[in-house]
Amino acid sequence: MPELPEVETIRRSLIPKLVGRVIEDVELIRPEILINESGKGLTGWKISGLRRRGKYLLIDASGSNTETGKSKAASDNSGADGVTVVIHLRMTGQLLLDETGEMVRDHVHIRFKMIDPDDGSIIYLLFRDVRRFGRIWFFPGGQEELQSGLAALGPEPLSDNWSIDQLSAGLARHPKSNIKNVLLNQHVVAGLGNIYVDEALFRSGISPIRSAASLNQAETTKLYDSIRTILEAAIGHRGTSFRDYVDGLNTKGHFQYELKVYSRGGLDCPVCGQTILKRRVAGRGTCSCPQCQPDPG
Numbered sequence: 001m002p003e004l005p006e007v008e009t010i011r012r013s014l015i016p017k018l019v020g021r022v023i024e025d026v027e028l029i030r031p032e033i034l035i036n037e038s039g040k041g042l043t044g045w046k047i048s049g050l051r052r053r054g055k056y057l058l059i060d061a062s063g064s065n066t067e068t069g070k071s072k073a074a075s076d077n078s079g080a081d082g083v084t085v086v087i088h089l090r091m092t093g094q095l096l097l098d099e100t101g102e103m104v105r106d107h108v109h110i111r112f113k114m115i116d117p118d119d120g121s122i123i124y125l126l127f128r129d130v131r132r133f134g135r136i137w138f139f140p141g142g143q144e145e146l147q148s149g150l151a152a153l154g155p156e157p158l159s160d161n162w163s164i165d166q167l168s169a170g171l172a173r174h175p176k177s178n179i180k181n182v183l184l185n186q187h188v189v190a191g192l193g194n195i196y197v198d199e200a201l202f203r204s205g206i207s208p209i210r211s212a213a214s215l216n217q218a219e220t221t222k223l224y225d226s227i228r229t230i231l232e233a234a235i236g237h238r239g240t241s242f243r244d245y246v247d248g249l250n251t252k253g254h255f256q257y258e259l260k261v262y263s264r265g266g267l268d269c270p271v272c273g274q275t276i277l278k279r280r281v282a283g284r285g286t287c288s289c290p291q292c293q294p295d296p297g
């Protein structure tokens, strides 16, 4: 599943291609993927920016000022202040840019046709999803918090506003839960999934089965630093590509070559040489080093 670094990489790959274009048409091959909460038409809006929140990608669009006549925003949506498209890729969702209109891929469920109002060039943004858990919502501009999952998200771990105290407070709300489970909880901190939780816990020397309440201040600080370091490094490597993940330009990331424990069950720990343990924690396949991350008692 794409986590924070993958969604951030997709965002960065799409910004130069999409901003300034007008949504000219939307082909709904599987209409149930798109949930229109805006009551507005989908077409005619000019893309003004792409944002990320947790694992959600947000596309902001506003009234087009094109004079080509190809946009109908000005008449259809007069008085409106734009739309925000919210995308969650879930397990296997992908956003792929098709710059020729000739890309042939199976499992494409929605196809956005985007026109450059200056030169008339057309590109397509494809939403592809083998398992079809991904969703796209469509809200009046800036009203994305109508999406309940998005509204309930905890702090952004790479923002300047996220503090060690906030992490401590998040842990304190779930004292008996194991730390793996608490870090996967999007209310405590947004954007982490199985890969980066395992890697952050390894870097911190904390067993995934320890209770949240058992971490002392030094361990909480180490965990906070590790989460930020791992996420920054993963963005620097353009995300982790196992099965499905590619960015908007169909390019794989390469953080999979940097992983220390995730997906390495049965292999040697790169720090101490012990065999990495794989087991089920918080309902997820979880990898840790029994020596670097000793289990309690």
Ligand SMILES: [Zn+2]
Binding pocket: 269, 270, 271, 272, 273, 274, 289, 290, 291, 292, 293
């Ligand atoms: Zn080790």
